[in-house]
């Protein structure tokens with residue numbers, strides 16, 4: 338459904354854009370219908386940049402992004418953009434910033450109606466909104482007619498997901514949507530994403546939180562400094578990480594049954610990168626130049642020879 342191939346992004350920075358920063362390098366992965374793909378990496382690793390390119394908020398500098406076989410670079414003009422956003426929507430970290438505090442929160446639904454369903458009469462539209470709200474676990478009577486400050490972060494986040502559902506979307510880009518929610522709401526929103534996946538929605542789930550990625554996704558893509566260092570079935574990547582960066586990330590998640598010293602000892606501390614041979618370089622590839630190599634079923638790892646990756 339969604340495919341990225343050799344995608345890169347260079348930002349112009351500095352006074353008058355005289356310098357450049359390559360935020361994303363040669364990234365490739367796909368999201369299928371009913372599949373959740375987690376894009377996992379620390380702050381600044383390029384996750385949101387990838388999400389924004391998929392949502393066409395910024396253009397890719399290199400490579401191809403296709404959605405349902407069409408290159409999204411070719412989506413131009415109001416009509417084609419509108420058609421794209423009917424199928425692909427994003428929900429972001431801070432639900433409060435997506436609402437104008439002086440308007441009732443359900444105005445977001447009216448905006449969808451005005452843009453996509455202008456001919457829809459009030460009663461069927463209301464029924465459609467109520468159905469979307471029920472799908473995301475909200476009681477329409479409790480949220481309709483309320484101002485944003487009268488709703489919780491979790492309720493606002495669900496309103497945004499409900500708005501996306503009104504459009505019959507096929508792909509949801511969920512960028513750190515759990516981060517600002519409290520623990521009990523988090524699990525509800527995660528389970529909601531699970532329900533949407535079961536209904537055939539593809540989800541690109543952007544997170545810096547490994548445990549969330551592990552909980553929700555079928556496929557994990559680990560990003561470091563704008564490059565994919567490892568990708569594969571989530572169960573495989575989490576159970577048998579190969580890249581030292583992934584291994585360190587996993588070891589840095591506090592485990593109830595393991596002390597910090599134990600985790601460091603198991604991983605070999607900071608010297609871990611030198612203790613394994615990069616499978617790509619071991620096969621005669623040039624350090625830093627051989628790209629992802631297969632290390633298992635759907636499991637691929639980037640170069641981790643000294644200085645690369």
Ligand SMILES: Nc1ncnc2c1ncn2[C@@H]1O[C@H](COP(=O)(O)OP(=O)(O)OP(=O)(O)O)[C@@H](O)[C@H]1O
Pocket residue numbers: 348349350358360378379380381382383384385386387545
């Ligand atoms: N509009 C921009 N102009 C210039 N540089 C940018 C811009 N947006 C992001 N960057 C830089 O690109 C890199 C990747 O940023 P990005 O926001 O994609 O990372 P991230 O992994 O989503 O981080 P976070 O989890 O903190 O949001 C960072 O070095 C960031 O400073």
